[in-house]
Amino acid sequence: MPQQLSIGLFGFGSVGSGIYHVLKKKPSPEIQLKTIVVKNKDKPRSIDSSQFSYAAEDILEDEDINVVLELIDDADAAFHIVKQALIQKKHVVSANKKMLAEHFEELITLAQKQNVSLLYEAAVCGSIPVIRTLEESFGYDALTALKSISNGTSNYVLTRLFQNPQPFEEIITDAQNHGFAESDPTLDIDGWDTKFKLILKNYHGFGVLHAPEDILNLGIRHVKPEDIEFAREKDLSIKLIGHSRMEDRRLETYVAPQFIPTSEAITGIDFENNAVQIDAEFAHQHLLQGKGAGSIPTASAVLSDLVSLLKGYAYPYSKVRKGIPEPESQTPEVVFDPEKLIKVYISSYAREDLEPFRFKERILCGTQKQLQYKIGKLTLDHLKEQVKHSNAEVFIAVFPD
Amino acid sequence: MPQQLSIGLFGFGSVGSGIYHVLKKKPSPEIQLKTIVVKNKDKPRSIDSSQFSYAAEDILEDEDINVVLELIDDADAAFHIVKQALIQKKHVVSANKKMLAEHFEELITLAQKQNVSLLYEAAVCGSIPVIRTLEESFGYDALTALKSISNGTSNYVLTRLFQNPQPFEEIITDAQNHGFAESDPTLDIDGWDTKFKLILKNYHGFGVLHAPEDILNLGIRHVKPEDIEFAREKDLSIKLIGHSRMEDRRLETYVAPQFIPTSEAITGIDFENNAVQIDAEFAHQHLLQGKGAGSIPTASAVLSDLVSLLKGYAYPYSKVRKGIPEPESQTPEVVFDPEKLIKVYISSYAREDLEPFRFKERILCGTQKQLQYKIGKLTLDHLKEQVKHSNAEVFIAVFPD
Numbered sequence: 020m021p022q023q024l025s026i027g028l029f030g031f032g033s034v035g036s037g038i039y040h041v042l043k044k045k046p047s048p049e050i051q052l053k054t055i056v057v058k059n060k061d062k063p064r065s066i067d068s069s070q071f072s073y074a075a076e077d078i079l080e081d082e083d084i085n086v087v088l089e090l091i092d093d094a095d096a097a098f099h100i101v102k103q104a105l106i107q108k109k110h111v112v113s114a115n116k117k118m119l120a121e122h123f124e125e126l127i128t129l130a131q132k133q134n135v136s137l138l139y140e141a142a143v144c145g146s147i148p149v150i151r152t153l154e155e156s157f158g159y160d161a162l163t164a165l166k167s168i169s170n171g172t173s174n175y176v177l178t179r180l181f182q183n184p185q186p187f188e189e190i191i192t193d194a195q196n197h198g199f200a201e202s203d204p205t206l207d208i209d210g211w212d213t214k215f216k217l218i219l220k221n222y223h224g225f226g227v228l229h230a231p232e233d234i235l236n237l238g239i240r241h242v243k244p245e246d247i248e249f250a251r252e253k254d255l256s257i258k259l260i261g262h263s264r265m266e267d268r269r270l271e272t273y274v275a276p277q278f279i280p281t282s283e284a285i286t287g288i289d290f291e292n293n294a295v296q297i298d299a300e301f302a303h304q305h306l307l308q309g310k311g312a313g314s315i316p317t318a319s320a321v322l323s324d325l326v327s328l329l330k331g332y333a334y335p336y337s338k339v340r341k342g343i344p345e346p347e348s349q350t351p352e353v354v355f356d357p358e359k360l361i362k363v364y365i366s367s368y369a370r371e372d373l374e375p376f377r378f379k380e381r382i383l384c385g386t387q388k389q390l391q392y393k394i395g396k397l398t399l400d401h402l403k404e405q406v407k408h409s410n411a412e413v414f415i416a417v418f419p420d
Numbered sequence: 421m422p423q424q425l426s427i428g429l430f431g432f433g434s435v436g437s438g439i440y441h442v443l444k445k446k447p448s449p450e451i452q453l454k455t456i457v458v459k460n461k462d463k464p465r466s467i468d469s470s471q472f473s474y475a476a477e478d479i480l481e482d483e484d485i486n487v488v489l490e491l492i493d494d495a496d497a498a499f500h501i502v503k504q505a506l507i508q509k510k511h512v513v514s515a516n517k518k519m520l521a522e523h524f525e526e527l528i529t530l531a532q533k534q535n536v537s538l539l540y541e542a543a544v545c546g547s548i549p550v551i552r553t554l555e556e557s558f559g560y561d562a563l564t565a566l567k568s569i570s571n572g573t574s575n576y577v578l579t580r581l582f583q584n585p586q587p588f589e590e591i592i593t594d595a596q597n598h599g600f601a602e603s604d605p606t607l608d609i610d611g612w613d614t615k616f617k618l619i620l621k622n623y624h625g626f627g628v629l630h631a632p633e634d635i636l637n638l639g640i641r642h643v644k645p646e647d648i649e650f651a652r653e654k655d656l657s658i659k660l661i662g663h664s665r666m667e668d669r670r671l672e673t674y675v676a677p678q679f680i681p682t683s684e685a686i687t688g689i690d691f692e693n694n695a696v697q698i699d700a701e702f703a704h705q706h707l708l709q710g711k712g713a714g715s716i717p718t719a720s721a722v723l724s725d726l727v728s729l730l731k732g733y734a735y736p737y738s739k740v741r742k743g744i745p746e747p748e749s750q751t752p753e754v755v756f757d758p759e760k761l762i763k764v765y766i767s768s769y770a771r772e773d774l775e776p777f778r779f780k781e782r783i784l785c786g787t788q789k790q791l792q793y794k795i796g797k798l799t800l801d802h803l804k805e806q807v808k809h810s811n812a813e814v815f816i817a818v819f820p821d
Contacts, residue, residue: 041560041702045560045562047560050560140557146558146700146702146703146704146706147706148553148556148557148558151553151556151557152549152552152553155549155552155556155728155733156541156549156552156724157547157549157720157724158723158724158726158727158728159442159446159448159451159720159723159724159726159727160720160723160724161446284688284709287685287688299547299720301442301547301716301717301719301720301723302547302710302711302716302717302720302721303547303710303711303714303716303717304710304711305547305548305708305709305710305711306707306708306709306710307706307707307708307709308685308706308707308708308709309703309704309705309706309707310703310704310705310706313704315702315703315704316702316703316704318702319558319560319561319700319702319703320703322559322560322561322702323557323558323559323560323561325559325560326559326560326738327556327559330736330738332556335731337727337731
């Protein structure tokens with residue numbers, strides 16, 4: 020267990036600079052920021068350029084440095100850094116959900132082999148202690164479901180749309196102007212970011228690991244003002260949800276917008292806030308909510324991981340190694356239930372866009388002003404298949420039973 | 421770290437029998453319930469009497485038993501049991517907040533001296549992982565406030581009153597008939613239970629320990645239908661809150677009903693549900709909500725502590741030992757700010773009941789139908805003093821600034 024953390028920080032974006040400023044405001048004798056490596060020499064930054072190095076080796080080959088904070092955007096470069104850091108027997112704290120989701124097993128195995136910790140609380144829902152809670156609480160309980168609002172940008176956009184239904188393009192431009200959406204918002208609004216976080220939660224919560232390509236992610240890009248009106252008339256909200264449900268030892272999991280009755284607490288999570296709803300067999304339902312993003316709250320989560328390192332903490336991966344505490348239990352099957360039907364709503368301005376989508380059980384067709392919609396049930400596999408072959412601007416959302 | 425838990429269980433009430441049934445439904449090779457001790461031989465119980473012992477020694481002097489689960493009502497008897505168990509170097513899991521709050525320092529010190537764990541997640545807000553989160557998350561952050569709805573009975577009563585304003589006596593009788601209130605509801609509705617839980621949270625969250633008699637607890641016994649109407653007209657809710665706020669290294673803490681704007685998420689916590697709102701300097705505001713009571717959810721929290729024992733977990737009391745991570749920090753002062761004013765609402769049907777209460781700053785007098793009320797500011801010390809000398813049936817609640 021390290022008595023003292025000598026830190027090499029990669030990246031000086033929103034979170035990296037947040038860390039710097041928190042450590043400056045509230046220094047700790049046990050936590051010393053030794054070296055900051057950034058890529059771009061010419062980018063203007065909030066602190067003097069003499070504080071930066073530009074070569075990864077300045078951290079990775081410095082034997083004094085025992086902790087690497089990986090806080091860069093580029094997931095491929097991040098993977099290379101984290102892998103090298105682990106090989107050099109340095110502890111790693113990362114907030115890069117894409118990198119982690121894509122290389123989860125390799126990195127966890129490597130960290131265990133090297134006997135160092137790889138912590139990443141900040142990668143999932145910012146400062147809400149999700150990973151820690153999934154690991155260390157409800158320890159005797161079997162989780163039955165996880166439902167998360169984990170992408171601040173999408174939730175901000177949906178909240179604004181419910182305040183004032185308007186075309187998606189307008190709201191995303193506005194969100195970009197206010198700094199709540201990236202110039203390329205694809206990862207956020209198409210559900211990729213939510214999916215990467217879902218993969219991490221499923222591993223800690225259920226002991227099940229998926230590759231990103233195995234999980235369907237539907238986003239909010241094609242939501243229209245009439246979809247919002249339709250929801251409001253029925254006392255429903257629409258939230259982009261990372262969804263998992265364990266039934267009969269099978270995990271149903273996907274990312275999709277969901278219509279949710281406004282009586283459910285999770286629909287109260289607005290703007291850039293995040294929440295995770297945890298259902299367990301005995302403990303019933305819990306909701307953890309808080310700041311899912313932002314420079315300083317995310318920095319707080321990273322720093323909390325550093326304090327955990329000082330206590331010698333490493334994730335036990337208790338659901339993975341030991342399964343749930345039943346004698347017969349092993350890691351549950353990683354498959355979807357191929358027969359399980361989910362109820363979805365599909366809408367478009369053009370009726371022909373809806374035609375390629377075939378339900379196993381047709382429930383309802385309707386219109387909302389200019390909008391055509393239909394509601395029916397089909398298997399998740401069929402939905403994935405049909406989404407893959409559709410180029411149309413349809414909005415697809417899971418509908419409550 | 422024990423490889424195997426051999427358990428002695430004291431008490432077979434709601435939580436104790438919940439544990440029994442969960443372990444029966446989902447047995448674990450590492451967790452064996454060896455002996456159950458109950459007090460009353462003649463009480464009818466859900467399982468055969470051959471399963472019970474009646475002498476504490478059957479657990480305390482059994483060298484095979486390495487864990488004591490203390491789940492009895494009587495706080496004095498519980499203290500004796502827990503103390504003896506620790507002296508015998510047995511780990512202890514307890515859900516008895518009154519016993520813990522009254523003997524906290526002695527028991528923690530004893531457990532540390534004996535090198536065993538004393539865990540009590542189930543004592544605070546049932547299955548919501550509050551203590552663990554306060555210990556292990558936001559580790560670099562200084563908490564600035566805690567606000568909890570931690571008594572299910574009071575919250576159930578208040579929720580019902582807001583659905584249908586009616587005299588308090590009627591609602592409490594109804595709650596008793598439905599099993600949501602004890603035959604003597606004093607501990608719940610007068611804020612004692614909330615206070616014991618607040619003491620535990622303050623220790624884990626701020627490193628500050630109070631004796632129960634040093635904290636003011638105001639309850640909901642004298643709330644009237646007109647108070648509820650007054651709140652509703654102003655878009656306020658009334659919740660019984662365990663309140664702590666750290667400012668300038670001083671902790672302001674009390675238990676009192678609070679008028680809270682309905683826009684705040686914590687006002688959505690209804691019926692027997694519990695919630696803890698955690699504010700931290702960098703992580704901002706979080707809300708953890710879930711089942712705060714009930715046989716099976718509380719049993720889930722106790723069993724989660726047992727799983728933690730198998731991992732060798734003991735609370736690090738990190739806020740107490742190390743203070744917040746500032747070089748100059750020590751355990752903060754345990755005093756209230758004697759000059760700090762809080763804004764309160766005081767009401768009664770009889771104007772003369774209000775007269776003994778003197779404000780430092782008078783803000784408003786008014787009536788709501790037959791009800792007289794006044795709103796003003798005074799120090800917490802003055803309020804405590806005036807409450808002590810008043811025998812009247814006044815309802816006192818903290819009012820938002």
